[in-house]
Structures are given as structure tokens and as C-alpha cells.
Amino acid sequence: MWAFRELAGLLWRGLPLDRYYLGWMGNEEGNRYDPGLRITPPAIPVASQYAYAVGLAYASRYRKEEAVTVAFTGDGGTSEGDFHESLNAAGVFKLPIVFVVQNNQWAISVPRSRQTASETIAQKAVAYGIRGIQVDGNDILAMYAASKEAVEVARSGGGPTLIEAYTYRLGDHTTSDDARRYRLTAEAKKWEARDPLVRTMKLLYARGVLDDKGTETIWEEARQAVEDAVSAAESAPPPSLEDVFQYTFEDLPPSLAEQLDALRGERQ
Ligand SMILES: Cc1ncc(C[n+]2csc(CCOP(=O)(O)OP(=O)(O)O)c2C)c(N)n1
Ligand SMILES: [Mg+2]
Secondary structure, three states: OOOOOOHHHHHHHOOOHHHHHHHHOOOHHHHOOOHHHOOOOOOOOOOHHHHHHHHHHHHHHHOOOOOOEEEEEEOHHHHOHHHHHHHHHHHHOOOOEEEEEEEOOEEOOEEHHHOOOOOOOOOHHHHOOOEEEEEEOOOHHHHHHHHHHHHHHHHOOOOOEEEEEEOOOOOOOOOOOOHHHOOOHHHHHHHHOOOHHHHHHHHHHHOOOOOHHHHHHHHHHHHHHHHHHHHHHHOOOOOOHHHHHOOOOOOOOHHHHHHHHHHHHHHO
16 A cells, blocks of 8 residues: 555556556556556555555455555654554554555655654554564665565564654655755755665675676666656546546436536537
8 A cells, every 4th residue: 555655666566667657647547556466556645545554454354365465654644643543453453564654754844853752653653552663764675674574474463563664855745846945955965875776786786796787787778668658658548538427426416417418518
């Protein structure tokens, strides 16, 4: 159950990149994922992802599935009621779930210090009787180890874990944001050296697994994959007018049927 910043995880689960782009282009068809991938479409209300995830985890246990649900939110999400209600319910029912908080120190222009007086976000787990761990979120291997363990615990009936991934939002919040208006550029600069991709590359170079040639190949493949996905998304057929009216009511209420007729008339 992803929030906004989990593209890598979605690709790893097998979501085609063009579907992702299509969704962000405003075409809901892009958010209709293959059910076999077992990933959910994005939920935009901050921390609502946790509430849905608790329902999914409850359902999978009810159906006696082996599944573990993984849910994501940000440091800003931890101030929402949904966050606390979800951790509470998951603890009470000992659900097979892993909560990840991507603590990137900022919620648009609100710093982490304004989000909570708790020393860490991980410690919030204590109050709900679940496991909590703070991990260096820029260390890919540490995140892998912590996540793997949390999933194994959940799968074997040990209940939920809250993982605080301690990281930093290097860029602006979105393309409509300008972070220079509320934070020091020097702060972001300091974190650039800790960029998880740079760190992972350094590790792979040191181990002799990767060199400049390999890096160039990866970049080339990535550029090509992005270009292909953009072309595919841009050439997808636009949604039909009727789509706006479908999927909420089985039978269209008279007022909406009237609007649809009016729009159809305008289009002719
Ligand atoms: C309930 C709700 N309130 C406000 C927003 C607008 N909004 C979108 S992202 C965001 C900040 C989220 O910050 P954080 O949880 O730290 O996630 P980050 O973007 O830093 O990954 C806000 C306030 C929203 N989507 N949902
Ligand atoms: Mg944040």
C-alpha cells in the first residue's frame, strides 16, 4: 500500500513504468494494476494508506493466506489520526503487517521537529505494543535486512513492525514547490553525499562488482526504459467521457444521467 515515493518498490513488484506515468498523467487506467502483482493503486490522503493496509492484513489473515501487507507513509503522515488508529488496531489484532515511515525530515515546508516531540518515530511503536526499529534509510542493505526480518516476523505470527527509514528529501516536495523558500541549501548539500545510490555505487565499486563501463550501461538502459515508457504512456488512448460517470453507481442517478446527456450534446 504505497503513498507517493515508492516507485522503486513498484518496479520491483513488476509494475510496468508506462502504467505509472499514465496514472500521474491523470489517466485512471494507469492506476488499474494487474491483480497478480498484489500492489494497490496510490492513495493520496496522507496516512490513509495505513488504514487500508490494516484492512488488507486483516482480510489476508481471515482468508488464511500467507501474505504480509507492507504500508508506507512519510514523517508528516505520523501526525494523522489514521497513523495512530492503524498502529493501534494492528497491535491489538497482531496483524501480519509492516509499517514503513519514510522519514525524509520534511512534510512539504514543515520540518520534522514540528511534527512530533518524540525523539524518534520508531519509538511510537512502543505505545502500541508492536516492534519498532529506526534504520538508516539511505543504506539499501540495512533497509533490506530490517524489512526482511519484519516480514518474517509478521509471517510467522509475531505481529506488526514499524520501520522508521531515516532519510532526507533532497529535492523539492513536488514540481510546484521551491524548497529554497523554507530551508537552507547547505542542509540539503550535506545530505547529497549520503545519497543511497551514490553509497551503493561506492560499495559495488569497492567490491569490484561495478565499474565505469557498467555504470554507463545501467544509465543507458535506464534512459531507454524511461523514453520507451513515456512514449507508451503518451500514445495510450485518452479516457472516454463516459468513464467519468462510471464505476460509482450501478445505475446512474437521474441528475448524473442528465449531465452525461448534456455533455454528449455539447460534444456533437
Ligand atoms: C490528509 C491530507 N492532507 C494534506 C495533503 C496534502 N499533502 C500532500 S503530501 C503532504 C506532505 C506529506 O509529508 P510526508 O508525510 O512527510 O511525506 P513526504 O512528501 O515528505 O514523502 C501534504 C500535506 C494530503 N495529500 N492529504
Ligand atoms: Mg516527509
